[in-house]
Amino acid sequence: MFTGIIEEIGKIQDIKKAVSSAILSVQASIIMQDLHIGDSIAVNGVCLTVTSISPNGFIADVMHETLNRSSLGNLRIGNPVNLERAMLANGRFGGHIVSGHIDGTGTISDIRRDDNAVWYTIKTPLPVLRYIIEKGSIAIDGISLTVAKVYKDSFSVSIIPHTASFTTLSSYRIGDSVNLENDCIGKYVERLMGKETQNNNITAEFLAKHGF
Known part of the structure; x- marks a missing residue:
């Protein structure tokens, strides 16, 4: 972990x-x-x-x-x-839960400076993008980052100077491929909800009827 x-x-x-x-x-x-x-x-x-x-x-x-x-x-x-x-049990948990098991790769489609920050936009396959939410966590080449914006086929992150200096991000260029790992929570929730729906016949209509 x-x-x-x-x-x-x-x-x-x-x-x-x-x-x-x-x-x-x-x-x-x-x-x-x-x-x-x-x-x-x-x-x-x-x-x-x-x-x-x-x-x-x-x-x-x-x-x-x-x-x-x-x-x-x-x-x-x-x-x-x-x-x-791998993380130590007695250390500070500064990022988010990262397993090191990659969900897929993305391609850097845009890089732009915003005062002291740098925005990276990454074009992403839909099976990976479905688990990416605004202000959620994403690991890009192993770097724990916060998603700033989500688009139809891509997402953006904003990088502070410290992150750029202490990682490989500052060397990346448009067209480079990066490893992506989604926050594992969304995947587990989807899997469990799918099983519950299958086993108990829970549907969107059923939930709406009962006030959910």
Whole structure:
């Protein structure tokens, strides 16, 4: 489990690609102070397992499903990546609940400055967009952010200078692909409501008739 508060910007040192998988070597320093083989770490918001540790970084395997669901397959040697270790039970919960399980990817369609802030608009597939609400939470490449506006096929977030400085957001350009993870609460509620409707024949008409 993660919070979406980025601890460090790492760098891709090496990528070994197989037919449908990959092995990433990531350069890091801050997170190495308490990192062990088998630990979970979010790389651009994707939960990976550390398989090897070196003096200046770590190695993680990326399976077929992860490459299909995320933008990790687009990474190149030298690319910066957002890094976050799994949250501690005795720490402050500064962001929101982030699992590291990506729902899909989006494409940056617009970037504009607004005084000291920067607005990013991200075009999003409808299956992902349906769970995005104004003033709700969204994880973009593992960064916990607040949704500012929602449109028919996209949404926008407004970034303060601190977030831009301590994450990879400042390096993004229009057309770049980003990993998206919805707030998990909406997905669970939809799933549970679907089961209740199926089991108890609850319909919109039934709820309206009884004052809901």
